[in-house]
Amino acid sequence: QSDEFHWENYLKETGSLGAPSECFRQSKVPPANEFKVGMKLEAHDPRNMTSICVATVVGITGARLRLRLDGSDNRNDFWRLVDSPDIQPIGTCEKEGDLLQPPLGYQMNASSWPMFLLRTLNGSEMAPATLFKKEPPKPPLNNFKVGMKLEAIDKKNPYMICPATIGDVKGDEIYITFDGWSGAFDYWCKYDCRDIFPVGWCRLTGDVLQPPGTQVPITKSIAKTQSSLPKAAPHSMPSPQKTAIILPTQQIRKSSRIKPPLHTS
Ligand code: MLZ
8 A cells, every 4th residue: 555654665765774684683584473362382471581471372463472471461461473482382391390380460369370270271272382483593793783774663562563773883782763753662772682673574474564653753864874884983973863854754754654643652
């Protein structure tokens, strides 16, 4: 559809380039998502990463699973890639001599946990081991450069994957800035973080890519995004986003979005 967000036009309009796929800790061909809603698996509790819990797949979105910990409420769902090291088949924990733990915020009395566990697993559909994919290797170096475009998970709204720009690079860390938003969602992360993807990821996986925000005008990069920034003092250069020429935003709006997002949160 002509009203949707299209990276091709957007990169042209903003005079920018997507970060090369080798920069990311993601498989070049996104892993197949063969999970089904209702399947059970083991997952690290995101609120208490040392404990391993039973989780149910409550949704499928691209190469990710929407997960809910059994015995927890429906307000703490989380999302994991099918090649995430945080998930594993039911039985892995026991094989390694560990015990499955109740989730943080387990609704019932702790003494009911062993029986709850038995009941929740009894007759359930357990995700077969073949559905879990191996985590891709870490790229040896941080090759991200300021100004490169990418798709990134909004950590405050983790179901959303949004168009983003590398705003800064410091050692192994990169600063993710969200296009069209004034900074409230931006964050630092390691270059090998699993929450960032090359341009085109969502199109390949069938996940939903959000359109850029409308809070701040989309700007045109004046610096070349690749290899044009001096290696010696990369941080003395203002970021291309900040020194940019303002594009005719009306035109972008028309060609890149259906309707303005709701400013609700
Ligand atoms: N409900 C929020 C979503 C913002 C998402 C921003 N992502 C970078 C809002 O509209 O403010």
